[in-house]
Amino acid sequence: MKSKFIDSHAHLDDERFNEDREKLINELSGNGIEMILNPGADLNTSKAAVSLAEKYSIIYAAVGCHPHDSKYMNDETMNIFRELAKSKKVIAIGEIGLDYFYDNSDRIVQSKWFREQIRLAKELDLPYIVHDRDAHEDVFKIMKEEHYDGTRGILHCYSSSVEMAREFIKLGFYISLGGPVTFKKAKTAKLVAKEIPLDKLLIETDSPYLTPEPFRGKRNEPNYVKYVAAEIANIKNISVDMVAEKTNENFKRLFCL
Numbered sequence: 001m002k003s004k005f006i007d008s009h010a011h012l013d014d015e016r017f018n019e020d021r022e023k024l025i026n027e028l029s030g031n032g033i034e035m036i037l038n039p040g041a042d043l044n045t046s047k048a049a050v051s052l053a054e055k056y057s058i059i060y061a062a063v064g065c066h067p068h069d070s071k072y073m074n075d076e077t078m079n080i081f082r083e084l085a086k087s088k089k090v091i092a093i094g095e096i097g098l099d100y101f102y103d104n105s106d107r108i109v110q111s112k113w114f115r116e117q118i119r120l121a122k123e124l125d126l127p128y129i130v131h132d133r134d135a136h137e138d139v140f141k142i143m144k145e146e147h148y149d150g151t152r153g154i155l156h157c158y159s160s161s162v163e164m165a166r167e168f169i170k171l172g173f174y175i176s177l178g179g180p181v182t183f184k185k186a187k188t189a190k191l192v193a194k195e196i197p198l199d200k201l202l203i204e205t206d207s208p209y210l211t212p213e214p215f216r217g218k219r220n221e222p223n224y225v226k227y228v229a230a231e232i233a234n235i236k237n238i239s240v241d242m243v244a245e246k247t248n249e250n251f252k253r254l255f256c257l
């Protein structure tokens with residue numbers, strides 16, 4: 001095993017890393033991690049993501065507001081995201097999208113700020129990272145309506161169908177698979193891993209959430225991304241090195257790194 005992995009989505013600013021964040025980050029490279037994209041989920045976590053990225057070369061940041069907190073969004077917040085995005089380590093807008101499972105913000109408010117932040121990605125010519133939970137149709141509808149020349153990004157912790165994945169790819173997106181692909185009952189995610197070509201896939205942990213097998217239930221960490229890669233390798237009947245190599249290439253192609 002010579003390849004290192006890129007974790008395309010991890011929240012190392014999360015309070016669950018408060019006790020050992022620095023140690024964990026310093027050990028990432030030795031644990032087989034080449035790079036991490038740390039997205040923001042609101043104003044404070046976006047600021048925290050940028051601070052981490054400025055401090056550690058292995059970390060890149062995205063700034064944006066998760067649908068859960070879209071009720072707290074306003075034009076001032078958008079201006080702060082604009083300012084934060086001036087950092088060279090900010091490579092995307094995110095995570096943004098719709099979440100109809102928790103409905104923490106009103107759906108109309110979620111939609112409004114999803115659209116506004118897609119327009120911010122367009123204005124700044126950055127890829128955007130999409131969170132979609134139980135809102136596949138509306139997410140696709142908004143992305144299609146807001147589509148522009150140069151649209152690109154990631155469907156993070158992808159949970160919809162193979163057919164929808166193909167549509168998102170046509171819009172300029174990569175499909176990122178996380179811990180759930182390792183769960184026995186995750187038939188759809190496994191089917192996506194099988195059917196979607198490797199040159200359109202990324203891997204992630206969504207740390208500290210969605211821990212893959214065999215650590216399900218524990219705090220997730222970026223180095224567990226190897227279990228996601230191993231499951232995809234197993235499903236596609238290819239080597240884990242091949243999964244690492246190709247998903248790294250995809251990530252670097254998307255973000256011009």
Ligand code: NI
Nearest residue numbers: 009011095206
């Ligand atoms: Ni996330």
